[in-house]
Amino acid sequence: MKFKTFFWFVAPSVFMMLLFIAAPLVSVFIQSFQITQPVMQQIEVETCTPGFLTQTCTTEIKTVPVIDGETGRTQTTTAWVGLQSYKNVLQMDKFWAAIGSGNWGDILQIDFWKALRFTLMYTLVTLPLVVGVGLMIALAVNNAAKVLRGPVIFVSLLPFIITPVIGALSIYWLFVGDGILTAMLERWLDRDIAMFAQAWTIELLIYFYRVWHVAPFAFVIFYAGLQTVNMDTLESAIIDGANRFERLRYVIVPHLMPLIIFIALIHLMDCYRAFDEIIGFRSEAYVTSLQWLTFDFLTPDDAGNRAISRAAASAMLTMIGIVFLLILPLRRTWRDHKGGAH
Amino acid sequence: MASKATAQPLSLKIASGAFLAFWCVLAAFPIAWIAVMSVKSPRDAFAASAWDVITGPVTRDSGNGLSFIDIALGLTFLFFAVRWAFTRLPRMVEQFSPPGFIVLGWLVGSAVYGILFVLIFFGVLPSVFGALNSIAGPLGTPILGLTTEHYVAVWAENQFYRNFMNSMIVTAGVVTISLTVGTLAGYGLARSGSNLAFWLLILALVFRALPHSVLVAGYLPWFINSAEILRPIFGDLSPTLYGQPWAVIAVLVSINQPFTIWMLRSFFQNIPSELDEAARVDGCSHFQAFRRVIMPVMWPGVITTGLFSFLLGYNDFLVTALLLDAQNQTMVPAIAGYFNRETTTTDQVEAVAAAVSITAPLFLLVMVFQRQIVSGLTAGAVKG
Structure with missing residues (x-):
């Protein structure tokens, strides 16, 4: 295919990606070093209250935003502030103070570090669980009678396609207050339980939600991979006296390895941007993720202001994290590509 | 293949069945x-x-x-x-x-x-x-x-049908546009062995990894002020992009592009290239070959990819919550409105009913398209 034809085929797609993905990235990068504020002025205001004989008048100096005469909006200025927004997000002074005083736990009181801790742990803890559970379901379905497979796959797909917020909510409603499962646990353990009153129970539920939501995806992929396992290799393994576990360990898992890497890559990407579950479980006060932090900065506060520059800084920090997480798998892909080329 | 060597002991069968039921x-x-x-x-x-x-x-x-x-x-x-x-x-x-x-x-x-x-x-x-x-x-x-x-x-008093309509508009827009744009790109990438194509795919993979909040943080200031920024070009017709469903459609299409082109590319690679080469020999240009030869056989792949575009558009919370105002809100962010006023238990059950309403179309979707979802996922992944 000539370059010109190729260009016209991919142009619309590349144009959209550049306009709506690459350009915003540059814009965010620039904004993270800037800060836009309303121009303030100090004016003297005299307020009078009716009093006996004469009015009681007080003059005070108030700081108010300058209103543009033409458009009726507040005037704003944009200034370069360097790393100020990053400092505001990272709160390094508190960070070093916590380290200096030896109270490492205090670091996790700071919004950003709290979110970072959760996001990383969430990504890394659920990864092996998703792969493991997905593989187990795939093996079990592969083992089941042919008639059952269709309905089982249908049921298994439900947690995967359901809207993430709704999926999280549906689990939330089982446990909230004296929800049906909390009531069951209370009866079983014979004590009062409030699932949403402390961070660690919420966190466990979020972990559970993620595995519940993503394991079907891993299952479908692994199930397809299992259909192509080489039966001859499997039989020779049997003849060589390999038991069931050894066959799984030395024949099936290596066969599925590319798929496991694929799942891991997708999972790293998706899990790192954990967001919907924070909304669904309403865990903002206890457990937050990096993406939620940016969302929070972008949501207008009571005065209608959005902390755009802090959001940009937190977004850039989030990006750095994903680069670190993906650098290993991507290097591997790169080496494979080069190895394949030679 | 039920030879004696691979036959399973009863205990394993029971355990596997029990696990599956669980x-x-x-x-x-x-x-x-x-x-x-x-x-x-x-x-x-x-x-x-x-x-x-x-x-x-x-x-x-x-x-x-x-x-x-x-x-x-x-x-x-x-x-x-x-x-x-x-x-x-x-x-x-x-x-x-x-x-x-x-x-x-x-x-x-x-x-x-x-x-x-x-x-x-x-x-x-x-x-x-x-x-x-x-x-x-x-x-x-x-x-x-x-x-x-x-x-x-939920549907009559709280006018959830409006949110439903908005969801449908956004989702339909996302599916059609991302398929149109994505099919062309996917075909081009599948048929071009050049290094540029490889780098485009890697770039798309990197874009796929970006957290959406990063992108939205980039859009928001521009979208809110777009009327003033675009004034020199479009004059008084320049729109405020914030709150416009079609702006959200464009954003979601772009976010979805990396995945779409990867998936469609692997589908097009499965279509033998002799097919379009034959058409080229008969005197078709690349576009004619695409339209007359490839388009009739590409529908299974396109339907599968369309399903995933549908899920992305329909399930999105972050982008629609931040870029749409209350009038044009889609269903999923609208349900967050229920939490905020969830004061009585009646409100809570109404929120549950709204959640079920959102899930029902997805349920139907899996019922009708289960085979395509499974084959699509596997084709995309196994062929890589």
């Missing part, structure tokens, strides 16, 4: 349970005993109950309605739709079917059953509490 319960339970909760009165929905939630004594006592006759006849009607939808309906659609407009025929057919179903099931049947119950004696006394009041409240 997983199915686990997978379906939360979804099934909110569906049950949504048709009960608040006191039943949040009752501590599971049996009370299922039977709904309070709902029943307040006059919203189903008798044995209702349940039996209702289920029979449902069974035949569903069977009719899968046997007679396709035939009728094929018979009545003009050639070449089969997709349109399906859209009209399913819409008519849906309206008829709602009219009969919720309009005609209750009155018929009411008359039957009054003469049936013990079989006609209500045994199961069930009420649709929360759905009525």
